Amino acid sequence: MDLERSPLARPFPDLQGIDGVTLRVARARYKNWDRADLTFAELAPGTSVGGVFTKSACASSEVELGREQARLGKGRALIVNAGNSNAFTGFRGREAVEQIMAQVAEALGCEPSEVFVSSTGVIGVPLPKDKAREGVAAVLEAEPCGWEEAASAIGTTDTFTKGAGASAMLGENRVALAGIIKGSGMIAPDMATMLGYVFTDAAVEAAFLQEMLSKANAATFSCITVDGDTSTSDTVLAFATGRAGNAPLTSWDDTGADAFYAALLQVCRDLAHLVVRDGEGAQKFIEITVTGAESDESARRVGLAIANSPLVKTAIAGGDANWGRVVMAVGKSGEPADRDRLSIGFGGTWAAKDGQPLADYDEAPVAKHLEGQDIRMDVDLGIGDGRATVWTCDLTHGYISINADYRS
Amino acid sequence: MDLERSPLARPFPDLQGIDGVTLRVARARYKNWDRADLTFAELAPGTSVGGVFTKSACASSEVELGREQARLGKGRALIVNAGNSNAFTGFRGREAVEQIMAQVAEALGCEPSEVFVSSTGVIGVPLPKDKAREGVAAVLEAEPCGWEEAASAIGTTDTFTKGAGASAMLGENRVALAGIIKGSGMIAPDMATMLGYVFTDAAVEAAFLQEMLSKANAATFSCITVDGDTSTSDTVLAFATGRAGNAPLTSWDDTGADAFYAALLQVCRDLAHLVVRDGEGAQKFIEITVTGAESDESARRVGLAIANSPLVKTAIAGGDANWGRVVMAVGKSGEPADRDRLSIGFGGTWAAKDGQPLADYDEAPVAKHLEGQDIRMDVDLGIGDGRATVWTCDLTHGYISINADYRS
Numbered sequence: 001m002d003l004e005r006s007p008l009a010r011p012f013p014d015l016q017g018i019d020g021v022t023l024r025v026a027r028a029r030y031k032n033w034d035r036a037d038l039t040f041a042e043l044a045p046g047t048s049v050g051g052v053f054t055k056s057a058c059a060s061s062e063v064e065l066g067r068e069q070a071r072l073g074k075g076r077a078l079i080v081n082a083g084n085s086n087a088f089t090g091f092r093g094r095e096a097v098e099q100i101m102a103q104v105a106e107a108l109g110c111e112p113s114e115v116f117v118s119s120t121g122v123i124g125v126p127l128p129k130d131k132a133r134e135g136v137a138a139v140l141e142a143e144p145c146g147w148e149e150a151a152s153a154i155g156t157t158d159t160f161t162k163g164a165g166a167s168a169m170l171g172e173n174r175v176a177l178a179g180i181i182k183g184s185g186m187i188a189p190d191m192a193t194m195l196g197y198v199f200t201d202a203a204v205e206a207a208f209l210q211e212m213l214s215k216a217n218a219a220t221f222s223c224i225t226v227d228g229d230t231s232t233s234d235t236v237l238a239f240a241t242g243r244a245g246n247a248p249l250t251s252w253d254d255t256g257a258d259a260f261y262a263a264l265l266q267v268c269r270d271l272a273h274l275v276v277r278d279g280e281g282a283q284k285f286i287e288i289t290v291t292g293a294e295s296d297e298s299a300r301r302v303g304l305a306i307a308n309s310p311l312v313k314t315a316i317a318g319g320d321a322n323w324g325r326v327v328m329a330v331g332k333s334g335e336p337a338d339r340d341r342l343s344i345g346f347g348g349t350w351a352a353k354d355g356q357p358l359a360d361y362d363e364a365p366v367a368k369h370l371e372g373q374d375i376r377m378d379v380d381l382g383i384g385d386g387r388a389t390v391w392t393c394d395l396t397h398g399y400i401s402i403n404a405d406y407r408s
Numbered sequence: 409m410d411l412e413r414s415p416l417a418r419p420f421p422d423l424q425g426i427d428g429v430t431l432r433v434a435r436a437r438y439k440n441w442d443r444a445d446l447t448f449a450e451l452a453p454g455t456s457v458g459g460v461f462t463k464s465a466c467a468s469s470e471v472e473l474g475r476e477q478a479r480l481g482k483g484r485a486l487i488v489n490a491g492n493s494n495a496f497t498g499f500r501g502r503e504a505v506e507q508i509m510a511q512v513a514e515a516l517g518c519e520p521s522e523v524f525v526s527s528t529g530v531i532g533v534p535l536p537k538d539k540a541r542e543g544v545a546a547v548l549e550a551e552p553c554g555w556e557e558a559a560s561a562i563g564t565t566d567t568f569t570k571g572a573g574a575s576a577m578l579g580e581n582r583v584a585l586a587g588i589i590k591g592s593g594m595i596a597p598d599m600a601t602m603l604g605y606v607f608t609d610a611a612v613e614a615a616f617l618q619e620m621l622s623k624a625n626a627a628t629f630s631c632i633t634v635d636g637d638t639s640t641s642d643t644v645l646a647f648a649t650g651r652a653g654n655a656p657l658t659s660w661d662d663t664g665a666d667a668f669y670a671a672l673l674q675v676c677r678d679l680a681h682l683v684v685r686d687g688e689g690a691q692k693f694i695e696i697t698v699t700g701a702e703s704d705e706s707a708r709r710v711g712l713a714i715a716n717s718p719l720v721k722t723a724i725a726g727g728d729a730n731w732g733r734v735v736m737a738v739g740k741s742g743e744p745a746d747r748d749r750l751s752i753g754f755g756g757t758w759a760a761k762d763g764q765p766l767a768d769y770d771e772a773p774v775a776k777h778l779e780g781q782d783i784r785m786d787v788d789l790g791i792g793d794g795r796a797t798v799w800t801c802d803l804t805h806g807y808i809s810i811n812a813d814y815r816s
Contacts, residue, residue, distance in 0.1 A: 356498040
């Protein structure tokens with residue numbers, strides 16, 4: 001099936017290379033297609049790793065192994081297979097992952113636990129070992145490539161390639177970050193989502209890299225949703241090669257730690273937004289800010305209840321400022337709320353305040369705002385100081401077409 | 409907007425009258441339409457009441473008041489307003505409900521607390537008191553009508569009228585039950601859903617009626633979902649007039665209690681199924697049975713995670729036995745599950761067993777089954793004895809058309 005490029009797509013940014021990271025792609029032909037579908041990022045010795053993974057109870061072997069490897073904190077390679085998620089494939093699936101880890105480790109002269117593997121695509125078909133073996137052999141010999149080519153090779157139903165970059169000053173050292181990501185369906189909250197990778201030449205101790213990644217994840221990837229459906233393979237990994245020469249970051253007290261975190265957060269947020277912008281069938285990008293909640297986490301849950309409501313999402317698709325459906329979603333979230341203190345606005349205009357429609361509500365600026373591509377919704381619960389912002393897209397005929405009209 | 413009759417519709421059943429219940433309808437014209445939109449069920453003195461209501465934190469005044477009234481357990485009247493839900497309307501909405509209660513109580517010579525009021529329709533517009541006053545005056549004088557007319561008058565976006573009946577022998581006494589219901593969107597699990605009313609001439613003590621209704625609700629209305637969106641006004645009420653002359657049922661030990669509960673359960677299940685059959689855009693009715701869960705409640709939550717997954721629902725719409733999406737939904741449910749013990753089948757044919765696709769999986773009978781209108785899915789978690797059955801419909805272009813292409 002040929003998918004049209006999302007109307008919310010962004011051009012691929014001009015990302016610089018990251019010292020200590022070499023990218024290569026090859027054709028393993030995991031599906032019957034003629035495109036690069038196997039991506040290899042070679043990482044300099046000494047690269048530290050942090051990772052966040054799906055909370056699915058049916059996670060793939062890649063996720064199970066990756067979780068253990070991230071705990072060790074050392075990475076020399078990342079392999080990404082596109083076209084087959086290898087999830088729900090039992091011991092045969094696990095054997096395929098272990099084969100890839102061993103093959104790459106032997107070529108690089110490192111431990112298999114330093115080789116991270118991700119797979120994305122159809123669930124329930126074991127990753128073919130022969131294709132994987134030949135593909136890995138080819139990718140080890142391939143010419144180095146750039147970020148856009150790698151971002152393209154990890155994609156499946158994505159309609160555009162997605163990357164983001166940032167830099168930060170760590171004392172005298174400028175460090176660079178580059179990230180790529182894939183995902184457009186089976187995207188849901190409450191965990192690291194999709195396949196996303198952030199690379200930096202900064203020196204960051206693994207435990208602290210993990211801490212910062214988890215914190216950034218909570219405010220970015222865990223705050224987006226396309227369809228409320230959580231993948232069995234979601235993975236976000238951060239690799240720090242240390243080639244920038246800064247004194248390794250080990251805690252928030254270190255010079256440049258805040259600057260580095262700000263850059264990491266920005267890259268994660270940019271990548272998360274790009275996934276929403278490629279949400280299946282998306283025509284509008286929706287930012288929902290919830291304030292006045294009992295806690296930040298409660299605000300996030302309320303935001304996601306709104307963002308996951310098919311009635312809210314279809315209303316936005318139709319340009320309808322149907323704040324009654326927002327009331328419904330707040331009510332069903334299960335979070336503390338007081339109907340008579342609830343306020344709802346669109347694009348900076350309040351439609352309802354303190355549990356009642358505004359007497360002088362002017363729908364004209366709201367209707368105008370909803371005609372646009374970037375929609376902003378404000379929901380104030382009026383009971384506390386908790387706040388969160390979440391992002392989603394609208395629900396359109398395109399989503400149905402992609403997921404029902406075509407066979408997977 | 410003119411909605412086509414659901415392809416899953418059922419003809420209205422031949423329901424007998426219930427001794428002690430008199431039905432009347434009138435035109436309050438809550439919307440700009442020419443149809444009966446105000447329904448009045450007059451109940452004989454001594455009628456006992458049980459009720460279950462939405463768990464929404466933003467419930468309407470009707471629900472707040474109804475919950476208190478149901479606790480008292482006595483009913484003389486039910487008024488249902490269609491076209492305006494009166495939810496999220498603050499004190500003005502509450503005043504309208506209290507006005508109706510007072511007006512009917514005065515006419516019948518009963519307590520206002522014995523007058524139950526429900527409203528359904530748009531959220532955020534206070535129920536107009538003048539229309540309500542004139543409408544109630546008219547309905548109090550109207551000619552009695554039958555079940556189908558009443559079921560039609562409580563409907564809003566419903567594409568067909570919905571009713572169900574049953575009878576039971578309580579010792580020597582045959583008692584009858586009749587129920588009506590409305591609902592097709594904003595239908596979600598984990599609470600009493602929609603507006604549903606069951607009437608019986610049996611004598612049942614209020615506390616026991618409540619106990620039986622709550623139990624039946626847990627296995628029926630709380631096990632259906634159309635879109636995972638929970639209304640602010642969901643209400644199910646059971647009224648027992650006592651005119652059948654049986655010795656009042658007060659506990660499970662009483663003669664006929666089991667028979668009465670079986671009949672009540674049947675009516676609730678039939679009504680719940682009818683709501684799913686009128687799910688917005690529904691083309692297929694889906695029954696999902698989950699076995700082998702840690703507990704019955706866990707099985708229900710897993711079932712609803714599957715039933716609410718847009719990827720599962722669109723796959724069924726497309727006739728695609730995409731059990732990988734079922735794995736995903738089980739994984740995201742947050743309930744105990746073991747990937748390597750999970751089995752999934754369609755229409756009685758297993759597609760995956762113990763965490764792997766079946767080697768000799770024959771897709772032909774499954775594909776044939778998925779062409780039909782009534783789809784059955786079996787999910788065995790393989791870790792315990794918990795089981796539950798839930799019901800939903802598929803997700804189609806019709807849902808998007810109803811909720812996005814037309815303004816509310």
